[in-house]
Amino acid sequence: MAKARLIGKCVVAQSGGPTAVINASACGVIQTAMKNSEIITGCYAGINGILGVLREELFDLGNESSEQIELLKNTPAAALGSCRYKLKPLETDRTDYERILEVFRAHDVRYFFYIGGNDSMDTADKVAKLAAQTGYDLIAVGVPKTIDNDLAETDHCPGYGSVAKFIATTAMEAGRDTEALYTADTATIMEVMGRNAGWIAASAGLANRDNHLDQPHLVYMPEIPFTIDQFVADVKATLARVGRCFVVVGEGLRDAEGNYLSEAKGAFAKDSFGHVQLGGVAQTLSGVVKDRCGVKCRHIMLGQSQRAAAHWASATDVKEAWMAGSAAVKAAVRGVRGKMVTLVRGSRNGRYTCSTGLADLSVVANGEKMVPREFINAAGNGVTEAFKAYLRPLVAGEAKVKVGDDGLPVFTRFARRPIATKCGPWKKA
């Protein structure tokens, strides 16, 4: 006997650091939910992620135009708003989870689509579990999102292909600048995101094709314990070989004991010539190069620009991000619960293909995927051909961003007319 299908509204929300394509995933959720309106009777957005649910700050996506929704595909950041709010463990404090269910019940929300990283998958998992315990039928499905590419169970994460394309292109372009002006500005250190995993730094390695002249010459990832002495030796060898040096570093570089270079702890506190306390990794290492290699060294810190670069997003990434959002809704209306959508790499006639799969939310919540050793070269200062083969299909194609008469991109911004509240104010845990 087929189980009766759960009918009710959905809430979609975005969490954590934005990406160039997290809105494309939201678009996939929204457009697919709206196509299934006999089951999903309304599509609400939580403003600023789970905070919007806790505060009962929701808006009805049915009130936004289909053009604005379509524009999500090429709008960076998080059009629904995001947050870094971390719920307490369900075991120690149920207050927030109960509040979420209170709001969901009040608005007849039966589907919860949370687009985020492992913390968000944990939240979605626990909300669904508490709902089941309290007899409220709720389906929660997660949509993966992170530029860090460190989620377990999925071949890669929506958001990674775009940041990788931008970082590799920027390493190529800014690298050409150093190549052109090496007689004055001989070295450059470019710092990219990635606190724990080195996937973003690694992506710069794609810019170095088979030409030994190409930038970047050196790439350092947090997976390999970092020492200033080896770094200086690497830079000196590169300067001797090509007369210049362009380096890409992940922000999370650390020594063998796990001390972060950016925090000037452990060995870094004493052997880096007083630069460590200055701030970022790139700035610190730039000072080291000046002092110990005797050449001028510039530094670049791309910050949020790297994860928001919709103007040069990977078309593959945009497509897959939409697909992941859409697959979450399709799974939910089939009755799948407690899962996150995954991206599954395949091959047809030797060409890359990508389909979606499902993984347990709880497994994703507790996993973290580092760059495997076989993707890092023997010296620990670059990437291998195996990594490039993994990355190439993910950065393929240039997303088409709409451009206005002023030569700048046109992005969506929702009216966000708030729906009437039905619960009292949120009492924080």
Place this chain on the structure above:
Amino acid sequence: MAKARLIGKCVVAQSGGPTAVINASACGVIQTAMKNSEIITGCYAGINGILGVLREELFDLGNESSEQIELLKNTPAAALGSCRYKLKPLETDRTDYERILEVFRAHDVRYFFYIGGNDSMDTADKVAKLAAQTGYDLIAVGVPKTIDNDLAETDHCPGYGSVAKFIATTAMEAGRDTEALYTADTATIMEVMGRNAGWIAASAGLANRDNHLDQPHLVYMPEIPFTIDQFVADVKATLARVGRCFVVVGEGLRDAEGNYLSEAKGAFAKDSFGHVQLGGVAQTLSGVVKDRCGVKCRHIMLGQSQRAAAHWASATDVKEAWMAGSAAVKAAVRGVRGKMVTLVRGSRNGRYTCSTGLADLSVVANGEKMVPREFINAAGNGVTEAFKAYLRPLVAGEAKVKVGDDGLPVFTRFARRPIATKCGPWKKA
């Protein structure tokens, strides 16, 4: 009686900080010189600007493929190499100028096309003047280049439209990131180039359309004396108004006495809470925001990535950069000497047009064009509609960069087979 036309080779060279389109100008010079081969009998490149002439390190562009030369149009940085070598004043030391003429004579170079900023125009001017004094017929024509947009006599400079398009787009994109995540990362300071003039910082203002929600909320240019107290008041007012704050600052911010914020001199040494010594302007001000506005503040330092962003160059800028290079050769073969090509803004049926003109090298060499007061808002923290009207046509259109199978741009790199030397080694002045 028509004067006999000067017949001989040309040298083209690039100088100073690279741009996204300085190679497009080189392309205009090279392709136009090659079309005039009855007058310009060979086209040599000086490797690394005037250093290549001084060192007699030249290569024959006739040995490079036409495909590689065509690719220059969308290759960033300086494919001929660049330098920051500053010649001593002709009045105090003629050694370098005489060396340049020695190399030119040895290779029958009669045309010198120097693509650069005001220092380069000064060099070109003085080389030509010394040539005239010593009876060697040489035509020097300058091609303007600078992202700083601060050259006198020209409406705007090749290179500016592209950096402006990239900066405005990045302010829009990274601004959306701050807008999305303001509940955690409430403020961001983005530092852009421009030591003396604020043209690049100003360009970010284009990203703020008529919507009061748009980023950037505040733009600070070196033309307006900067005070920490006013900055803090501006940020606080913005936070009160929209709950977040995205700021763009020029690297050359200074107080009323001309003390640079980045050097922690004058008033900045005492009133900025100990952050000034840390390095860049963005990092310094980020610390100020944390301390005095009580919100988390991130910072971005784009460095060379902003001037090398060929993947998002302005199509208008690429076209005009090529045109400027081409016009220099056309003028030279007409016998024009001692001039720099200028860009002249016009209008046809209310639409922007651009043609080329000529200005004296010596006038350009000694001029510097700041952002005029009417382009800066009354409060000194943003731009006016007049500025936006000036900028819009310059950023129009997206240059088409060639993309390889790996999803990354394809740029040119010349073989640079050196021509046989005819002079002895260079003895430095």
